[in-house]
Amino acid sequence: MGESDINAVNAILDIHTHKGEEQSGGKAIINYRQLAGTPLQEGYYYSVGIHPWELTPDNLKQQSDFIIEHLPDKRIVAIGEGGLDKLKGASMEIQTAAFMAQMTLSMEYDLPLILHNVRMTDKILAVKKQFRPGQPWIWHGFRGKPEQAEQLQGKGLYLSFGEFYSDEAMRAVSDDRLFLETDESSLDIEELLYRAARVRGVGVETLRETIRRNIQNVFFRA
Numbered sequence: 193m194g195e196s197d198i199n200a201v202n203a204i205l206d207i208h209t210h211k212g213e214e215q216s217g218g219k220a221i222i223n224y225r226q227l228a229g230t231p232l233q234e235g236y237y238y239s240v241g242i243h244p245w246e247l248t249p250d251n252l253k254q255q256s257d258f259i260i261e262h263l264p265d266k267r268i269v270a271i272g273e274g275g276l277d278k279l280k281g282a283s284m285e286i287q288t289a290a291f292m293a294q295m296t297l298s299m300e301y302d303l304p305l306i307l308h309n310v311r312m313t314d315k316i317l318a319v320k321k322q323f324r325p326g327q328p329w330i331w332h333g334f335r336g337k338p339e340q341a342e343q344l345q346g347k348g349l350y351l352s353f354g355e356f357y358s359d360e361a362m363r364a365v366s367d368d369r370l371f372l373e374t375d376e377s378s379l380d381i382e383e384l385l386y387r388a389a390r391v392r393g394v395g396v397e398t399l400r401e402t403i404r405r406n407i408q409n410v411f412f413r414a
């Protein structure tokens with residue numbers, strides 16, 4: 193990595209956003225909207241996946257091929273967001289096929305997986321137990337209870353918190369399992385960092401270092 197790459201990595205605090213490149217201020221891993229078809233930009237990092245809401249029986253192959261074609265690009269540092277959504281999106285059969293494809297790519301390319309999960313926790317944990325991927329899985333937009341946070345980190349998952357969450361759950365996550373994200377929020381990641389620090393009862397700069405260390409360990413492992 194060159195010096196400019198190192199500076200770009202050090203600026204990242206937000207592991208998941210749907211903001212555009214400029215709006216992200218270079219502080220985020222951008223969820224690439226592959227159906228929009230815009231090229232990846234220099235100086236930014238991305239996750240690329242198949243969102244269950246954007247999935248149809250007709251575009252699964254197209255989206256999978258796109259990911260495979262772009263995965264050698266070093267700007268792509270994670271697969272996702274992808275996962276299972278009981279309430280919205282394609283049929284569960286197709287969602288499952290897309291999820292399994294993304295898990296396989298995560299394993300083949302040794303990239304972390306950013307998970308979208310709506311009421312499908314048991315199924316996702318069963319898949320994880322069956323295939324035992326060595327790559328980090330990050331449950332994004334976590335809004336569950338503290339008991340669930342403890343259960344999930346006990347199973348090796350990372351939890352990423354956005355604008356809305358249970359304060360008790362935020363406090364239940366250990367330092368080395370925690371991420372922050374703007375996702376669809378219009379708030380700045382600095383505001384979310386400030387809030388999270390207050391909830392956890394730590395200094396803002398201490399938490400910033402914690403999050404940076406986790407980002408380095410999970411998304412930018414040498």
Ligand SMILES: [Zn+2]
Pocket residue numbers: 208209210223273375376
């Ligand atoms: Zn998202």
